[in-house]
Amino acid sequence: MTHPSEALFENGKSLPIIPTCEHFAGSEKLILKGFEMQKKLGPVFDITCDCEDGAETGKEVEHAQMIVRVVNSAENPYAMAGTRIHDHSHPDWRQDVDILVPGAGEKLAYITLPKSTCYEDAKTQIEYIQKVAKEAGISREIPIHVLIETHGALQDVEKIATLPWLQVLDFGLMDFVSGYQGAIPAINMRSPGQFDHRLIGAAKARVAQAAIQNKVIPAHNVTLDLKNPYQTYKDAERARNEFGFMRMWSIYPTQVQAIVDAMKPDFTELEAAQNILIKAQDAEWGPIQYDGELHDRATYRYFWELVQRAKFSGAKLFDETEKRFFA
Numbered sequence: 001m002t003h004p005s006e007a008l009f010e011n012g013k014s015l016p017i018i019p020t021c022e023h024f025a026g027s028e029k030l031i032l033k034g035f036e037m038q039k040k041l042g043p044v045f046d047i048t049c050d051c052e053d054g055a056e057t058g059k060e061v062e063h064a065q066m067i068v069r070v071v072n073s074a075e076n077p078y079a080m081a082g083t084r085i086h087d088h089s090h091p092d093w094r095q096d097v098d099i100l101v102p103g104a105g106e107k108l109a110y111i112t113l114p115k116s117t118c119y120e121d122a123k124t125q126i127e128y129i130q131k132v133a134k135e136a137g138i139s140r141e142i143p144i145h146v147l148i149e150t151h152g153a154l155q156d157v158e159k160i161a162t163l164p165w166l167q168v169l170d171f172g173l174m175d176f177v178s179g180y181q182g183a184i185p186a187i188n189m190r191s192p193g194q195f196d197h198r199l200i201g202a203a204k205a206r207v208a209q210a211a212i213q214n215k216v217i218p219a220h221n222v223t224l225d226l227k228n229p230y231q232t233y234k235d236a237e238r239a240r241n242e243f244g245f246m247r248m249w250s251i252y253p254t255q256v257q258a259i260v261d262a263m264k265p266d267f268t269e270l271e272a273a274q275n276i277l278i279k280a281q282d283a284e285w286g287p288i289q290y291d292g293e294l295h296d297r298a299t300y301r302y303f304w305e306l307v308q309r310a311k312f313s314g315a316k317l318f319d320e321t322e323k324r325f326f327a
Contacts, residue, residue, distance in 0.1 A: 001281050001282070001284070001324070002281070002284065002285065003325065004277060004281070004285075004300065004304040004325065005304075007281075007284075007285040007297075007300075008285065008297055008300055008301045008304055009301070013215045014215060014301070014305065015212070015215050015216075015217060015246075015305065016143075016167050016215075016216075016217055017305070017308045017309060017312060018046070018167065018168075018217060018247065018312070019043070019044055019045045019046050019080070019247070019260075019312050019313075020044075020045075020246060020247050020248065020259060020260055020263035020264075020309070020312070020313055021044065021045035021046070021247065021248060021249075021250055021255075021256050021259040021260050021263070022045065022046045022047075022048055022082075022219060022247060022248070022249050022250065023037070023045050023046065023047050023048065023249075023250040023251075023253075023255075023256050024047075024048045024050055024054075024084075024222075024249060024250065024251050025047055025048065025049060025050065025054070026050040026053055026054020026055075027054060028066050028070060031047060031049050031067075031070050031081070032070065032075055033253070034047040034081075035047065035070075035075045035076055035077065035081075037253060037256060038077060038078055038080065039077055041256065041257065041260075041314070042314050043078040043080055043312075044260050044312065044313055044314045045080070045250070045256050045259075045260060046080045046081065046082060046109055046110070047080065047081045047082070048081075048082050048083065048084055048112060049067040049070065049071065049081055049082070049083045049084075050083070050084045051063060051064055051067065051083055051084055051085050051086060051096050051100075052084050052085065052086050052087065052090075052114055060086075060092045060095065060096070061095065061099065064095070064096050064099040064100055065099060065103070067083055067100060067104070068099060068100060068103035068104045071083075071104040071107055071108060072103070072104055072107055076107070079107050079109065080109050081107075081108070081109055082108055082109040082110035082111060082112060082143075082145070083096075083100055083104075083108060083110075083111055083112065084111075084112035084113075084114060085097060085100065085111060085112070085113065085114075085125075086114075087113070087114045087115035087116070087121075088113070088115070088116060088117070088121040088122075088124065088125055089115070089117075093125065094128060097111075097125075097128055097129055097132050098132060101129060101132045101133050101136060101138065101142070102132065102135075102136035102138075105132075105133055105136060105138040105140075105142055106138060106140065108142055109143065110142065110143040110144065110145050110167060110168070111129060111142055111143075111144055111145070112144075112145040112146075112147065112168075112170065113125050113126070113144065113145065113146050113147065114147045114149070114172070115147060115149060115150060115153075115172075115175065116146055116147065116148075116150065116152075116153045116160070117150050117152040117153060118152040118153065118155075118156050119156040119159045119160050119163075121153075122146050122153075122160050122163055123163060126144055126163055126164065126165060126166075129142060129144070129165075130164070130165070141164075141165045142165060143165060143166075143167035143168070144163070144164075144165045144166050144167060144168075145166075145167060145168035145169070145170055145219070146160055146163070146166065146168075146169055146170065147170045147171075147172045148160070148169055148170065148171055148172065148176075148203075148207050149170075149171070149172025149173075149174075149175035149176045149179075150175065150176070150179055151179055154176075154203055154206065154207070157169070157206060157207055157210045158210045160210075161210040161211055161213070161214040161216055162214055166214075166216050167216060167217060168211075168216060168217045168218075168219050168247065169207055169210065169211040169216055169217070169218050169219065170219040170221075170249070171203070171204055171207045171208075171218070171219065171220060171221050171245075172221055173189055173194055173200070173221035173222070174189055174221070176200070176203060177189050177200070180199070183199075184197060184199055184200065188200060189224060190224055190225070191223075191231065191234065191235055191238075194221075194235075195238050195239075195242065195243075201243075204220075204239075204243050204245070205243055205244075208243050208244040208245055209244075212244060217246050217247050218243075218244060218245045218246060218247070219245065219246075219247035219248060219249065220235075220236070220239035220243070220245040220247065220248040220249065221248075221249060222248075222249045222250070222251045222255075223235045223236075223255060226251070226252040226254075226255070227254075229254045229255065229257070229258040230258070232250075232254075232255045232258040232259060232262075233258040233259075233261060233262045234262075235248075235262075236248045236258065236259045236262035236263055237262040237263075240262065240263050246263070246309075247263075248263070260313050260314065263309075263313065264310060264313045264314075264315055265306050265307075265309060265310045265313075265315065269306065270306065270307065270310050270315060270317075272290070272291070272303075273303035273304075273306050273307050274303075274307060274317065274318050274320075274321045275290065276288070276290050276295055276299070276300070276303050277300065277303055277304060277307060277321070277325070278318075278320055278321065278324065280295065280300050281324060285297060285300060307321065307325070311326060
């Protein structure tokens with residue numbers, strides 16, 4: 001029987017299937033703690049080893065070398081750790097790339113580019129990463145994530161979304177609000193204002209639309225409330241259901257599970273999706289009827305992506321689904 005990946009996407013690119021949560025860690029201690037969480041929860045979230053805000057001033061080289069060491073270590077069980085380098089205006093961003101790409105380019109899950117002010121900033125950094133990767137003999141495409149958190153980046157977001165190697169567009173709320181110099185009150189860095197304020201909502205919708213139409217994952221900003229997992233859950237739920245974000249940042253251990261749970265597919269829909277895909281495969285992906293409705297390749301693509309994302313979220317799938325599609 002033909003696998004859905006072969007049967008359903010012969011006409012082009014689809015959205016990447018990656019975890020719905022990205023957990024930031026800025027020190028060796030916190031990165032290793034993140035790896036321990038992965039071992040406990042399973043491969044349901046990525047870890048971003050932070051060179052930007054995490055690096056101690058004056059020790060940028062040692063910090064980048066530490067990230068190379070831990071990413072390549074046995075402590076990184078699922079190879080689900082990426083890194084955020086310095087922004088285009090920082091004098092050390094090329095140094096970050098020169099250390100991280102030759103040292104860990106075969107294993108880095110992604111490289112995040114912060115504070116781009118325009119398309120050219122992101123393009124310059126990506127081209128340098130590609131150049132260093134080629135010189136280091138790394139043949140894989142290292143996935144790139146670009147933070148949209150400035151007026152210039154938002155103005156160029158549709159163009160940025162077309163860049164090579166791009167996997168994720170991240171929305172950065174705090175820098176975005178700060179850039180309005182008081183025109184958006186600081187209270188809107190929190191909920192409900194971060195969703196209800198017209199300028200922020202418009203920016204989030206634009207980022208999500210640009211990402212999805214270019215087969216890139218849109219990722220939502222953090223929840224500032226560290227001690228209330230329910231607030232994180234509700235923020236992730238609104239980001240997913242109202243704005244189309246398919247991934248969200250975590251900055252505190254208790255936020256990880258809340259984000260993963262909020263972004264899991266609905267149980268009833270997941271059950272129907274599996275039944276439809278099994279029946280469709282039996283029909284060699286021709287049209288079928290299920291529960292009184294007609295389904296064909298258009299709906300099969302939707303349900304296949306839903307099932308894959310559920311798998312990445314740690315949802316329990318049918319034994320038959322596991323055997324047919326993931327064995």
